[in-house]
Amino acid sequence: MTMLSIAGVHSFYGNIEALRGVDLDVQQGEIVTLIGANGAGKSTLLMTVFGNPRAAVGSVRFEGQNITTMLAHDIVRLGIAQSPEGRRIFPRMTVMENLQMGATVAPLEHFDDDLDRVFTLFPILKARQQQRGGTLSGGEQQMLAIARALMSRPRLLLLDEPSLGLAPLIVKQIFAVLKDINKQEGMTIFLVEQNAFHALKLADRGYVMVNGRITLSGGGEELLAMPEVRAAYLEGGH
């Protein structure tokens, strides 16, 4: 079943056309990644799914429902969670409070179970639960951002550059967790990444974005093997 389907989407920031007709879909149970250089429009696509900016042309559908013109906070209630660009955890609130904020749209009776679940996935957060978000290391903050997103019990998890600025070891750890929740819980994940190598290794399928357009798509390993992908995103730069 198609979980997320983006069809012919154009988005603008003022007069600048950031997305120039994007078609992309995510099937249930998949990990799909979108790779591309800085400024290609990857984050804009994630933001457009959440209606900010709203797609000027084209449509965004979640489980068949048109969400193009819905407001972000209503979209969350449908079962999409997002770990936004730059993590955006609440720095003055504790880890526990951050997780509580994540559970805003989730029914109260699941809170303790959900908490156990994210603490099992990221044990370090359990040790840090009374610490303020701003005092965590970069890796811990990223874990918190993902954990916070999971607290809303989503069916689709959107992640914007979870590897940004993190040590390779931490990236590996985080990606292993993503693989786990996908394999064990069947969580559908849509991942935007600059770290093409790790992202394509993890993903079932991948898309490559250049200047607001999808230029290539295919299986993760398949893309990884393509010479043009290797040349542009793996060698030299990485």
Add this chain to the structure above:
Amino acid sequence: MTVEASRQAGGTEGTDLVALLKEAGLAALVALGLGISIIGIRTVTIPGGLGLEYRWDWVVIAVVSVFVGRFVLALRRETRSPAKRAEREVVMNRIGATVQRVSKIAGPVLVVIAIALPWMPFSNRYIVDIATLVLMYIMLGWGLNIVVGLAGLLDLGYVAFYAVGAYSYALIAVHFDLSFWLCLPLAGLFAATFGVLLGFPVLRLRGDYLAIVTLGFGEIIRVVLLNWYEFTRGPDGISGIPRPSFFGLPFSRRVQEGEQSFHTFFGLDYSSMHRIMFLYYLILVLALITNFFTMRIRKLPVGRAWEALREDEIACRSLGINPTNTKLTAFAIGAMFGGFAGSFFATRQGFISPESFTFVESAVILAIVVLGGMGSQIGVVIAAVLLIGGTELFRELEQFRMLAFGGAMVLIMVWRPRGLLAHRDPTLRLSAGGQNAGAKGGAS
């Protein structure tokens, strides 16, 4: 040699001193520019109209003291090692955190002190009156703290809600002859409605822009009150506002036939202190309700959403928080407490006019919140006692009173730029064994 290295090498007395003198000179120049018109020239009434009086000696004193003060301040800043500064910051933060922790015990202690105050041997009419005034500002500070401290919406027109509360109370009480206890919730409701009215147009604004619009809103309310003569009696104000009664028993010396007043009912001798003390306890209760409400709501989803909204609106939206409703509830609830305080003000004064609701009032209330440390409940208490009680203490200094007020603000901002108690307490703590202590949590 790099630029930094050369600066470091040259960072001895000589070069530094010139820079410091320049800085102090610049400050003195500003003082001179302001001082000439503000201090130097003064209008006095002379036979046949207004005349000017010149006080150049005062200008000289002001300029010299600014020069010396700035120089000493800059010298201290330069000579003190950054390590020491950081150390002080740590110490101050620790003090802040300790005060917060102690506030859990200190809170009830303060309440007991407040209850006992009118019975103390040293207390008299004047002290109870000032304490009432301080409590009024504490309540206003707590109300504004919801909007500014928790939700992070800079509101420069809070006095508008205070005014709406006062006028609603006065008009309802005068025209419909309803009792204080009926008018109070109505006044709060009206103020909350105005909070929502203000909230709608400013939902998309943030920071400076929000501050400007709220400032304008405050002025609009005042100007309307001033000019809508048929309704508000304009600059004449509303007089003869009914005083509150003790569950139907008025605090009057003379009693009408067949009715009882407070002192006859309890068999006491008439004393004007009864009403003063009653007003004092009334505002104490109202303020405590405000505090209790704020502390509880901080632990509820809406309260947490306010704090989250203050930190990151985009993150909030991506977590499913509706920023519109969250902001409107903050405005409405903050305004409601402003309205309650307003009705208390009206009933205490017995007379209100637009003059009582100028921008200066908003500024003072905001200063209490900011100096106390945004979001800190006990900080508001300390700041209100210092600013309101302090200026009353300095009343003997007459015209220098506001100078002391300004000086205190400058000092606090130099030493504690984020307010006296900038430390934020988590809304929940670990209980001994449990994982999440639920609603149990810290007060701050």
